[in-house]
Amino acid sequence: xxxxxxxxxxxxxxLLARKVRxxxxxxxxxxxxxxxxxxxxxxxxAKGDLKQKVAKLGTNLIEAAASSSFGGQNPTLPTDAVxxxxxxYTVEKVSAVVELSNIVVSPxxxxxxxxxxxxxxxxxxxxxxPEVLQVDLVSGRWINQFDEESSVRAAVIxxxxxxxxxxxxxENRTIELNGIAYGVVGILNSVELEPGFDNAVFISFAxxxxxxxxxxxxxxxxxxxxxxxxxxxxxEALKTAVNLGGPQEITTDIKSxxxxxxxxxxxxxxxxxxxxxxxxxxxxxLGIANVMSISVIQRSAEIGxxxxxxxxxxxxxxxxxxxxxxxxxxxxxxxxxxGMLAIFIGASIAGWVFVMAxxxxxxxxxxxITISILAGLYPARRAAxxxxxxxxxxx
Amino acid sequence: MELSHVSRVxxxxxxxxxxxxxxxxxxxxxxxxxxxxxSGSGKSTMLxxxxxxxxxxxxxxxxxxxxxxxxxxxxxxxVRGKSIGFVFQQFHLxxxxxxxxxxxxxxxxxxxxxxxxxxxxxASLEQVGLGRRADHRPVQLSGGEQQRVxxxxxxxxxxxxxxxxxxxxxxxxxNAANVMEILSxxxxxxxxxxxxxxxxxxxxxxxxxxxxxxxGIVSDEVLxx
Numbered sequence: 154x155x156x157x158x159x160x161x162x163x164x165x166x167x168l169l170a171r172k173v174r175x176x177x178x179x180x181x182x183x184x185x186x187x188x189x190x191x192x193x194x195x196x197x198x199a200k201g202d203l204k205q206k207v208a209k210l211g212t213n214l215i216e217a218a219a220s221s222s223f224g225g226q227n228p229t230l231p232t233d234a235v236x237x238x239x240x241x242y243t244v245e246k247v248s249a250v251v252e253l254s255n256i257v258v259s260p261x262x263x264x265x266x267x268x269x270x271x272x273x274x275x276x277x278x279x280x281x282x283p284e285v286l287q288v289d290l291v292s293g294r295w296i297n298q299f300d301e302e303s304s305v306r307a308a309v310i311x312x313x314x315x316x317x318x319x320x321x322x323x324e325n326r327t328i329e330l331n332g333i334a335y336g337v338v339g340i341l342n343s344v345e346l347e348p349g350f351d352n353a354v355f356i357s358f359a360x361x362x363x364x365x366x367x368x369x370x371x372x373x374x375x376x377x378x379x380x381x382x383x384x385x386x387x388x389e390a391l392k393t394a395v396n397l398g399g400p401q402e403i404t405t406d407i408k409s410x411x412x413x414x415x416x417x418x419x420x421x422x423x424x425x426x427x428x429x430x431x432x433x434x435x436x437x438x439l440g441i442a443n444v445m446s447i448s449v450i451q452r453s454a455e456i457g458x459x460x461x462x463x464x465x466x467x468x469x470x471x472x473x474x475x476x477x478x479x480x481x482x483x484x485x486x487x488x489x490x491x492g493m494l495a496i497f498i499g500a501s502i503a504g505w506v507f508v509m510a511x512x513x514x515x516x517x518x519x520x521x522i523t524i525s526i527l528a529g530l531y532p533a534r535r536a537a538x539x540x541x542x543x544x545x546x547x548x
Numbered sequence: 549m550e551l552s553h554v555s556r557v558x559x560x561x562x563x564x565x566x567x568x569x570x571x572x573x574x575x576x577x578x579x580x581x582x583x584x585x586x587s588g589s590g591k592s593t594m595l596x597x598x599x600x601x602x603x604x605x606x607x608x609x610x611x612x613x614x615x616x617x618x619x620x621x622x623x624x625x626x627v628r629g630k631s632i633g634f635v636f637q638q639f640h641l642x643x644x645x646x647x648x649x650x651x652x653x654x655x656x657x658x659x660x661x662x663x664x665x666x667x668x669x670x671a672s673l674e675q676v677g678l679g680r681r682a683d684h685r686p687v688q689l690s691g692g693e694q695q696r697v698x699x700x701x702x703x704x705x706x707x708x709x710x711x712x713x714x715x716x717x718x719x720x721x722x723n724a725a726n727v728m729e730i731l732s733x734x735x736x737x738x739x740x741x742x743x744x745x746x747x748x749x750x751x752x753x754x755x756x757x758x759x760x761x762x763x764g765i766v767s768d769e770v771l772x773x
Contacts, residue, residue, distance in 0.1 A: 159656045170644030458640040461601060462654045463629015463705070465622045542601045545636060 160468075164475040171448075175480065178444055181437015182484030182521035183491060188433050190492025190517050191499070192426030194509045198500040201508035203413075206345050211287060212409040214346075215377040215388045217395065220402040227254075229371035230403070234395050235279070238375060241390045243383040248281035249372035251358070253365050258354055259329050260318040273314065274353040275330055277361030277370060285376045286344055291315070293339025300338075301357045306364075308335040313351030315340045328354065333364055346408050384409075434520065437484075438528040441477060445532035449473070449539075456536050457544030470537035477529025478522060485521030489514045549575045549598070549709055549740070554607030556593050567593040568604070569763045577708065579740040580732055584751035585760035592713075594760065595744045599711050600628045612708065629658075633702030637714035639694045641686040641701075647673060648682040651701045672704040673697070676730055692723030699730060710734055710741045716750055728753055 219228035258273040379387035388405035556568040596602035651669035676696040716724035
């Protein structure tokens with residue numbers, strides 16, 4: 154035990170005596186470990202963010218859209234698509250939307266020219282949409298049953314549009330859709346999986362039918378909440394249930410899967426950065442081997458005198474290895490700290506939550522030590538092989 | 549310590565060089581021996597063998613009751629650490645350690661408590677008159693002081709044999725005399741002091757003089773009791 158302490162002490166004094174050289178030795182494992190920690194941590198943080206989104210979204214959200222594989226211009230779902238979807242017993246809630254085309258939206262007369270250039274989607278929908286998407290309103294209320302039945306000209310706008318129109322929460326506004334004035338009753342918060350909703354205007358199906366369609370409302374998209382764990386079966390069943398073998402095709406999409414896929418593509422990036430970190434740490438290890446080999450030559454007289462003083466070959470080898478290990482430990486710890494700092498900064502900039510797996514820090518340090526030991530083996534063996542008689546240049 | 553019919557050959561076949569040929573020598577506790585000879589006489593080889601840094605091609609060497617020639621490298625190293633102290637012409641102090649640290653180096657890896665090691669190293673430094681220079685690094689010390697640190701380092705393990713290789717070779721006359729004085733004072737009933745040198749005047753200040761030439765001992769005379 155006291156021999157062990159001696160080894161550690163001598164390693165430290167040796168390293169402290171050559172500060173610049175030690176600093177250079179530290180850089181390799183430090184940068185390598187930092188790169189690995191940062192890459193894993195940052196992708197984990199990003200994933201953590203996605204996981205939060207999935208959790209917020211729920212895994213059981215299915216999007217069913219009319220598809221146009223037969224070449225139809227504006228594919229639509231049947232008028233009673235919602236009722237049909239509800240016949241699937243795993244379906245819990247459904248909401249449908251229809252996108253109304255070519256509607257000019259402007260907050261007030263003077264701004265018409267400005268907003269004509271940027272098309273603003275106007276969507277007809279039902280009272281269930283926020284509930285199905287699990288989105289809340291920034292202010293006001295959603296289109297309710299009464300709006301639908303009484304055909305009141307009530308509109309809800311997305312939070313992005315509200316910002317653009319300078320609508321303050323709680324402030325009543327009028328917007329014009331093709332010149333028809335609608336009262337803004339609420340502002341919808343941003344919807345993670347439908348970023349387009351941020352800039353959209355929502356009105357009731359009933360009103361859409363009267364003001365903009367001369368036909369029955371045929372939705373082109375449905376959002377479906379199903380029982381947890383039945384996503385795959387439900388999305389299959391929906392296709393049949395909704396089109397009943399009719400001519401219109403339906404594509405279904407489990408929304409959480411898309412996010413998980415996004416997380417997976419990050420994993421590939423992570424692998425690349427980890428490989429680069431590994432490369433950095435291997436190069437760092439080669440640096441250690443190189444510098445220590447030179448050090449063995451420079452310190453050959455010291456090694457010789459130590460051997461003469463009764464330090465065995467093993468002790469000399471272990472002593473050099475210990476220097477490498479100390480470099481590995483300190484480099485590893487500094488690397489972990491540097492990596493954590495990088496994650497912290499990266500996550501702060503991207504607005505993610507700081508996520509760092511508990512195994513990362515010890516793994517990083519162990520990696521640094523392993524590389525250092527491997528790097529120290531060769532110089533240590535060379536140091537041990539020196540003949541004291543030759544290095545002391547007797548006579 | 550006893551060398552019995554020792555030969556040391558470097559190289560093999562036609563290129564073989566007989567650095568030592570059939571040499572026998574006994575060094576006892578209390579001896580103050582000088583081994584003197586011109587370069588190429590075999591005295592350096594002799595030093596290597598006496599210091600257990602090297603093994604002979606033929607013959608046996610015993611230190612105390614241990615036959616060194618039979619031991620493996622690690623065991624031989626331990627005998628060296630236990631029984632032999634070295635002083636070299638070039639001092640060979642470790643530059644980044646202070647005087648005390650250099651002396652302590654000889655006591656490393658011996659399961660000593662740091663405090664005890666420090667105490668013994670300090671006592672050894674005081675013995676050579678450098679107690680107040682303990683925290684000086686080699687570059688801050690004169691040649692004579694450096695050689696005394698080296699002496700303290702050699703003594704701290706309480707060796708049975710103190711081997712000095714041209715101990716005054718790098719020193720001026722005054723410091724040389726000082727080091728020689730310390731060396732002669734170090735022999736005791738427990739310890740022999742052996743000086744290897746090419747300088748006859750240094751050799752003559754020893755109590756016993758072993759003269760070497762061409763790999764053999766040509767004379768072994770007692771100069772004074």
